[in-house]
Amino acid sequence: MPPEPDRERRTMQIERIHFEEVFDVAAGDFSFRSEGRTHYGVSLGHGTIPQAGATYAIAFGRAEDWNSVLGWRDLASQAVILKHSAAGLVLSTVYDIYWYGLFFFAGGFLFGGIRLALAFAALFIAGLGYMSFRNVQTLRRAKRALRSVGESGNSLDNSSAVCPGTVR
Numbered sequence: 001m002p003p004e005p006d007r008e009r010r011t012m013q014i015e016r017i018h019f020e021e022v023f024d025v026a027a028g029d030f031s032f033r034s035e036g037r038t039h040y041g042v043s044l045g046h047g048t049i050p051q052a053g054a055t056y057a058i059a060f061g062r063a064e065d066w067n068s069v070l071g072w073r074d075l076a077s078q079a080v081i082l083k084h085s086a087a088g089l090v091l092s093t094v095y096d097i098y099w100y101g102l103f104f105f106a107g108g109f110l111f112g113g114i115r116l117a118l119a120f121a122a123l124f125i126a127g128l129g130y131m132s133f134r135n136v137q138t139l140r141r142a143k144r145a146l147r148s149v150g151e152s153g154n155s156l157d158n159s160s161a162v163c164p165g166t167v168r
Contacts, residue, residue: 012070012138013063014145018055025049042066045083050074057149059142070142073149080146086136093132097125 061068108120
């Protein structure tokens with residue numbers, strides 16, 4: 001039975017990409033050719049531009065979606081680079097509570113008094129806390145999966161929970 005399309009899009013994917021040619025480098029974006037395909041205007045983040053001839057393992061949140069890059073590793077080294085830090089994700093959640101929590105509290109107060117306002121605020125904060133926890137877990141899984149990819153691009157860890165897919 002094939003996997004559900006929605007579930008397949010949500011699964012983290014590790015891809016091995018050999019940058020045969022890198023061109024059109026500008027402001028952290030670049031274009032490249034790999035295995036006969038050309039990709040235009042992609043970004044890894046942190047201003048990282050791979051050298052021509054380098055091979056990277058890249059963790060995508062959604063298959064082949066360059067906007068969902070979680071992290072990467074040059075297969076010539078063991079250093080894993082994540083696009084976002086766990087602390088940055090948690091800080092982002094705190095900002096969301098600060099900026100949007102007041103609206104949930106005010107909406108609850110307007111429609112049902114202080115009890116409903118506190119309930120709305122608590123649900124909002126719990127939801128953001130859960131999402132923050134899930135995002136940090138995804139980063140940890142991506143880091144483990146990228147560390148487990150060998151220089152040949154094969155996963156050194158056969159656990160599908162750690163490395164959901166390695167594509168060559």
